[in-house]
Each structure stands twice: as C-alpha cells, then as structure tokens.
Amino acid sequence: MRLKLVPSETSWDFFRHARLTFGASVAAVILSVVLFFVVGLNFGIDFRGGTTIRTESSTAVDVGTYRQALSGLGLGDVSITEVFDPTFGADRHVTQIRIQAQDEQEAVTPEIIRQIEAALTAIDPAITFPSVESVGPKISGELIQTAVLSVLLAIGAVLVYIWLRFEWQFAVGAVAALLHDVALTVGIFSLLQIKFDLAIIAALLTIVGYSLNDTVVIFDRLRENLRKYKKMDLREVMNLSVNETLSRTVMTSGTTLIALIALLVLGGDVIRGFVFAMTWGVIVGTYSSVFVAKNIVLFLGVKRDWSKTSDGGGTQFANIDA
Known part of the structure; x- marks a missing residue:
C-alpha cells in the first residue's frame, strides 16, 4: 500500500x-x-559594514548568555555564532560576534569594543579575543x-x-x-x-x-x-x-x-x-x-511539427509516489 x-x-x-x-x-x-x-x-552586517570579533574560551559557549550580556550595550544588529572545526581540541570553544556599524561609522569604535570585551569577560573570565576585523562601506x-x-x-x-x-x-x-x-x-x-x-x-x-x-x-x-x-x-x-x-x-x-x-x-x-x-x-x-x-x-506558442521521437529523458520518475 x-x-x-x-x-x-x-x-x-x-x-x-x-x-x-x-x-x-x-x-x-x-x-x-x-x-x-x-x-x-x-541589510545585515555583510552589506552595511561592521565589526567581527572572534572569541576563544576553554569553557563551553552559551550563545544565549553571550547575547544577554551584550543586550544592554545598544549595539543594534548583533550576530553570534559558534564556530565548529574538527581540528579544535575539546577545551577550545570559538565564536564569531558580528556587530553592525553604528551611526554610519565604518566600524565599531575602540571604546565599544572594550565594553564588549568587558561584558563577556564578566560572564566568562577564561575568554580571549584573538582577532577583531572590520568590514567598511567600500x-x-x-x-x-x-x-x-x-x-x-x-x-x-x-x-x-x-x-x-x-x-x-x-x-x-x-x-x-x-x-x-x-x-x-x-x-x-x-x-x-x-x-x-x-x-x-x-x-x-x-x-x-x-x-x-x-x-x-x-x-x-x-x-x-x-x-x-x-x-x-x-x-x-x-x-x-x-x-x-x-x-x-x-x-x-x-x-x-x-x-x-x-x-x-x-x-x-x-x-x-x-x-x-x-x-x-x-x-x-x-x-x-x-x-x-x-x-x-x-x-x-511553440512549433508542433517535431518529427523526432521523445525518449522520455528527465521524466522517468515523474509519477513516483511514496
């Protein structure tokens, strides 16, 4: 059946x-x-410009906790993603935090970056910030x-x-x-x-x-x-x-x-x-x-005088049911 x-x-x-x-x-x-x-x-950060901060920690990442820690900073569009890689050790937890540029500036200011780092360090003292990259308007x-x-x-x-x-x-x-x-x-x-x-x-x-x-x-x-x-x-x-x-x-x-x-x-x-x-x-x-x-x-409209017979190519599975 x-x-x-x-x-x-x-x-x-x-x-x-x-x-x-x-x-x-x-x-x-x-x-x-x-x-x-x-x-x-x-438009997201990819098209508007902004800053990407890479974090590493020896403790497990809780994206929800990270987001809550940054919610009071008024950063606008913030994207937090955990990075998985087979080469990472069991004690290496990496995330990417992408922050939209503020007030038409090319990137997030150093002051705001320091506030972000302080907020995340408060919830995870083992966290480090190996790289900070900016995407400009150009x-x-x-x-x-x-x-x-x-x-x-x-x-x-x-x-x-x-x-x-x-x-x-x-x-x-x-x-x-x-x-x-x-x-x-x-x-x-x-x-x-x-x-x-x-x-x-x-x-x-x-x-x-x-x-x-x-x-x-x-x-x-x-x-x-x-x-x-x-x-x-x-x-x-x-x-x-x-x-x-x-x-x-x-x-x-x-x-x-x-x-x-x-x-x-x-x-x-x-x-x-x-x-x-x-x-x-x-x-x-x-x-x-x-x-x-x-x-x-x-x-x-299409011409109707095709003399070549069809081999049914591409339609042999057209009537398949589960």
Whole structure:
C-alpha cells in the first residue's frame, strides 16, 4: 500500500483561472519592486559594514548568555555564532560576534569594543579575543555588486541552458518564472524587514536551481507530449503534462517543505533567515513552474511539427509516489 498525495490520474484544468493566477503573479512582482525601492531591505552586517570579533574560551559557549550580556550595550544588529572545526581540541570553544556599524561609522569604535570585551569577560573570565576585523562601506558595496551579479549570471546561464535544450519560448518561460521567484523573495524580505545578508543570496541561488528543476521536469513532459499528441490543442497538451507530473511535483515540494519547516522551528536564529527564504522559495518556485512558466510558453506558442521521437529523458520518475 502506497501513500498518494494526489490521485494517480488527474485532469485538473490549470488554465481555468489563468488570467487570475498570472495577473496575481504580475501584481505581486510589481508590488515587490515597489517595496524594494520604497521600503528597502534590512541589510545585515555583510552589506552595511561592521565589526567581527572572534572569541576563544576553554569553557563551553552559551550563545544565549553571550547575547544577554551584550543586550544592554545598544549595539543594534548583533550576530553570534559558534564556530565548529574538527581540528579544535575539546577545551577550545570559538565564536564569531558580528556587530553592525553604528551611526554610519565604518566600524565599531575602540571604546565599544572594550565594553564588549568587558561584558563577556564578566560572564566568562577564561575568554580571549584573538582577532577583531572590520568590514567598511567600500567592501560592503563590492559585496552587494557581487551578490547581484551572481544572481543575474545564474539566471543568464539558465536562459542559455533552456534555450539549447528546448526552444527559445521555453527559455523565456523558465527565466520569467525564475525572475518571479527572486522578485517575490526579495519583496517578502522587504515587507517583513527580515535581515538580508550573504546567506540570503545563497538561498536565492538555491531557489533558482530548485525552481528550474521543477520547470524542466514539466517542460520535458510537455516536449514529449507535443511529439506524441501532434494534433491536440497546445493548452490541452500543457494541462496533460502538468497533470502527469503533478504527483512528482507535490511529493518533491512536500518533503522539502517538511525538512525546511522543521529547521525553521528548531534551527535557531543563526539559520532562520536562510531557511525562511528557502521555505518561501520552494512555495513560490512550485507555483511559478505551474502557473507562470507554462502561461508564458502558451502565450508565445511553440512549433508542433517535431518529427523526432521523445525518449522520455528527465521524466522517468515523474509519477513516483511514496
């Protein structure tokens, strides 16, 4: 007996409310762009500049105690993470404390650093401070440029890959879906003012890959069915393709979300922003694969006189259930 999240054979009309779903996507993208320019992002230390203090101690690290000791200093955005390394001895406990630059200064002042060291020494006399490093505005600006460039290059590589593997209409649909996912993720971070740092850029790149995977599976089945049903209306072939891959889509997204929600609840503050971005990205990525990419392809149209038979590449696992 197998668990089935969706029936073996479905015939849902995913174009029934195409104007509503596609219009909602366009409106959401526009709203996200407006939020980005009007509200802005809550940039973390990586993009705003600040100071990183490395600590070492022979006693076990309690991040909560460290955070409480620094809470009364009015430091603003403070990130405390414990560093793990196989080379560390049992009596070597290392943390990284990242503090946002204050009052548009390039780094935390020496006076504030001394206050931090005094506060931590009070709760752990064995603590030492082997290094203090600052990230200035120039480096932060370069990080922003590099982050934006990395996302654009990833999307550009997707455009070329889909164009070579399928047709240019498919490439435009896939890239539109990826831009939709990235824009909505940036928009939700702007709306909720969740800290935006380099970890979120990593999440965006992961979302691009995840969403592309879903889209390619549907496109593979669509290409196969276009060769199989040459006289069937394009809209009907698309609906058939999405229905045939629906079980795989639901199982993949569902199991991924289970793991992400567990991390979101139990993972702690250090990875919460990254996990939230991934959770949101899986949801909008699955939505865009079904309701955005295929609508673009339907609007552009594809040629129907392919004579080459399909080998079913990339779709042999489309109907797998748990």
